[in-house]
Amino acid sequence: MGPEVVEFRDGEQLAVWQDFRLSTMPVLISSMHLCHAVFALADSGVLANLRNGKRRPEDGLLAGTVESIGLDFLKYLEMRGVLEQRADGYFLTRQGELLTEDVSLARLGVYLESYGPVVSRTSELLTGKATYGVDVHREGGPLGKHSASLFSIFHTPVLVEAMRGRGVQRMLDVGCGGGSLLVDACLRDPDLTGIGLDIDADAVEEAKRLASREGVADRLEFVVGDAFDPKSWPSVCLDADGLCIVSALHELFRDGEQAVIDVINAYGEVLPEQKILLVGEPEIRYDAFDNDDDFYLVHILTNQGLPRERAAWLDVFAKTNMECRRVYRRPEAGPRVCFYDLVPSKS
Numbered sequence: 001m002g003p004e005v006v007e008f009r010d011g012e013q014l015a016v017w018q019d020f021r022l023s024t025m026p027v028l029i030s031s032m033h034l035c036h037a038v039f040a041l042a043d044s045g046v047l048a049n050l051r052n053g054k055r056r057p058e059d060g061l062l063a064g065t066v067e068s069i070g071l072d073f074l075k076y077l078e079m080r081g082v083l084e085q086r087a088d089g090y091f092l093t094r095q096g097e098l099l100t101e102d103v104s105l106a107r108l109g110v111y112l113e114s115y116g117p118v119v120s121r122t123s124e125l126l127t128g129k130a131t132y133g134v135d136v137h138r139e140g141g142p143l144g145k146h147s148a149s150l151f152s153i154f155h156t157p158v159l160v161e162a163m164r165g166r167g168v169q170r171m172l173d174v175g176c177g178g179g180s181l182l183v184d185a186c187l188r189d190p191d192l193t194g195i196g197l198d199i200d201a202d203a204v205e206e207a208k209r210l211a212s213r214e215g216v217a218d219r220l221e222f223v224v225g226d227a228f229d230p231k232s233w234p235s236v237c238l239d240a241d242g243l244c245i246v247s248a249l250h251e252l253f254r255d256g257e258q259a260v261i262d263v264i265n266a267y268g269e270v271l272p273e274q275k276i277l278l279v280g281e282p283e284i285r286y287d288a289f290d291n292d293d294d295f296y297l298v299h300i301l302t303n304q305g306l307p308r309e310r311a312a313w314l315d316v317f318a319k320t321n322m323e324c325r326r327v328y329r330r331p332e333a334g335p336r337v338c339f340y341d342l343v344p345s346k347s
Contacts, residue, residue: 034080038099039112041077046070047100055089106149107291107334114143115298125301132302144203148180151246154333156184159244159278162328162339163192166276168242170194175227175248179207179220186216195240196222197233228252228263230270243271246280247337253305257316264320268344277322277342282307282335295335310338321345 020026041047045064054060062070074090077083082096098104111119118138124130159181163171169191173182176196186192196207204222211217223234227248230237245267252259267277284299284307285292299306308316310327317324321344328339 030080034082035108035112037073037077037080038082038105039108040073041082042100042105046073050090050092055091059089061090102149103153103334106146109142109146110150111291111294111298114139114146115302118298118301122301138298138302144177144180147247148178148184150334151181152184154330155246155280155337155339156181156188158328158330158337158339159246159280160185160188160192162278162326162341163242163244163276164189166242166341168192168275170240170242172197172237172240172243172271174243174245175199176207176222177203179203179210179222181244181246182207182220183210183214183216186219187214193219194221195237196220197225197227197237198222199224199226230263230266233270238271240271241274242276242278243267243274244278244280244339247282249279250281250307251305253308254303255305257319260316261320264317264322264342268320268322268342272344274343279313279340279342280337281313281340283310283329283338284308285336290334290336313338313340317342 046062049061049063054063057067057071057074062074065073074083077096078085078090081093082099083090084093084096085091092100115138118125118132118136121130121136125132125136130136163185171182171185171192171194173179173194173196176182176198177200179196182194182196186194196204198204198207201224204224207220207222208217211220211222221236223236225233225237227245249260249263252263264277264279267274271277282295284296286296287293296306310329314324314327317340322342323345324340324342326341328341330337
């Protein structure tokens with residue numbers, strides 16, 4: 001006969017625990033940990049092992065991990081419905097497959113890997129104990145990688161169609177980063193060539209390597225230059241007949257609206273014969289739908305200059321020497337981005 005079990009249940013204790021449950025805090029804690037676990041599943045190589053048919057630890061499923069931790073980690077993922085055990089080993093559930101598809105992992109990577117170091121120090125940034133850009137930094141490499149994945153799926157096709165619709169043959173990508181947008185665009189359009197410009201020399205070198213790996217180096221050039229100082233650009237940039245600048249101009253709002261207006265006017269003055277000046281900018285929404293609130297949070301914490309709603313961008317363009325002919329948008333995407341088709345105003 002086992003020991004007597006004494007269970008305590010009283011109204012005050014039950015009320016406190018019910019309030020905790022109603023607060024949704026248990027769900028928030030679970031979601032936070034599941035995000036880290038899904039990221040670790042991919043980053044540790046276990047996901048790749050699964051996809052390569054390694055179903056059991058003895059088959060190499062946990063290769064590259066501390067197996068004693070890995071075994072319990074698999075159990076946790078089974079508890080959370082990400083994995084399931086069958087007779088021949090572990091498999092992703094349908095939910096697990098959806099959580100680890102390209103879009104899901106890229107979106108998770110943006111917020112967890114790229115902006116995680118920022119959000120984890122929200123309290124210090126809020127109280128001024130830390131300053132973004134000095135004490136706190138986002139992770140630029142992962143941000144570029146994950147953003148490239150999302151843009152390739154959602155936005156590069158829109159950009160290519162906009163350029164093709166204006167008859168562009170040589171595109172200038174201002175603030176090209178690692179070159180993924182230009183490379184992807186050239187892979188999608190065999191008649192397109194391009195020039196990428198970025199202030200980061202390391203990014204320019206990475207762009208060159210990417211173009212070489214993808215077999216389009218003969219159609220692309222990459223140069224170092226300041227996206228916001230077009231008068232200093234290398235002369236090769238003037239060979240382009242179409243310009244795009246994506247997710248960069250909004251950063252100038254930290255210096256005020258006039259700074260954005262001045263740069264747009266400068267583009268028109270330096271490149272007056274451009275068939276199109278395509279400005280791609282995230283469309284900020286002030287709600288809690290599709291991570292709009294998360295997108296807002298990382299921007300206020302990083303003091304990048306807050307993105308604007310579409311109507312606000314059109315108001316800015318109206319104050320420049322440029323005319324907005326058309327707006328291209330893809331509503332069901334993350335992040336939502338509008339592309340504004342600008343040309344020098346005739347007035």
